[in-house]
Amino acid sequence: MGAVIQQREIPGELLGELQECTGGPKDLRAALAEHGYVLVRGALDVDTVMTARAEVFGRLKSVGEIAEPIIDGIATGESLRPDPHGDGGSFWRSVSEGNALRAVTHGECLLTLAAELHGEVARAHDLVYLRPTPSGRATNLHFDLPFFAGFAERILTSWIPLGDVPVSDGPLVIVEDSPGFSDLIDPLRAMDFAAEHANQTVQTAAYEKQNEQHPIDLALARGARLLTADFRAGDVVFFSMFTLHGSLDNKSPVQRVRLSCDVRWQPFSENSADPRYFGANPTGSKGGGYADMRGAKPLVANSETT
C-alpha cells in the first residue's frame, strides 16, 4: 500500500521524502529557513519516547480502547472513555499531562533543539496536542499561524511520533515549498489575530482556502510534492507557522493507532500571556481546553477528517 491522502493514493511523482538534517544549530536554522521544516532523526531518547507511548496506551487500555500488548497500539474498536465534555476534559487532560509524556514534550532534548532553532532560550506551550489517530481519521491541510498568532511573534511547531509511524499509519505530511504560496499566506499575514482570534475565525483562516481542492490536485496545480517519511521513535520535525501540513490517512492493515504529539515553541523572551496555551488550565483555541481537543474523542471506528 502506498501513501493515501483523503482516500486517494498519492501518485509516485507527487510523493516525496522529508529531508533529514544532520548538522549543527546553524544547519538546522538554514534547513528550516529554506524548506519551512527540519526533520531530525534520532533526536530524542528512544526509551523516553517509548515510555511515553506505554503511558498513553496504558491509559487508553484502561478505557477499553487498546488491546494487549499495549505497546503495539492496536485499537479494539470499542471505548469506555468518558464523554470529554461530560468530564470537563479531565481524562484527556490527565493523559496529556502524564509524567512520561511530559518528559518527552517538555524534556531537555526538545528544549535544546527548540532553542537552537530560535537562536535563544525557548519555551514550550503548556497545552499539547496528543493525537492517537485510529484508522479512518486524518488531519486536513492547514497552516498553524491562525491558531497561535496574536501574542508571541515567532512560534514553531514540533511534531513528535511516539513510536514508529510508517507511511501506512498516516503520519505528518508537508506540502513542499508551501512557505512560498503567497496567494494563501499573504491574506493570513494581513489578518490581525491579536485583535480577533475567535475559534471560527482561526479555523476558517487555517483550513478553508487550503482545502478548496483535494491535496493531490493542489500539489499538481502548484508543481509541489507531498512530503512524508517512515518515522521512527526518536525522530522529530519542527516546522514554521507558514508551512502547509496535515496528515496522511491511517491505512494500517492491523488497526494500529498512530500516536504522535505536537508541541509549540516560542522564544522565552516573547509574550506568554496567551491563556489559550499557557497556564494551569489552558483554554485551547476553541475555549473548552482539553475537552475540545480532537484527541479527546473516543477511538471508536469512524471516518473523519478535520
Ligand SMILES: O=C(O)CCC(=O)C(=O)O
Ligand atoms: O498529526 C496530525 O494529524 C496533524 C499535526 C498538526 O497539524 C500539527 O502538528 O500542527
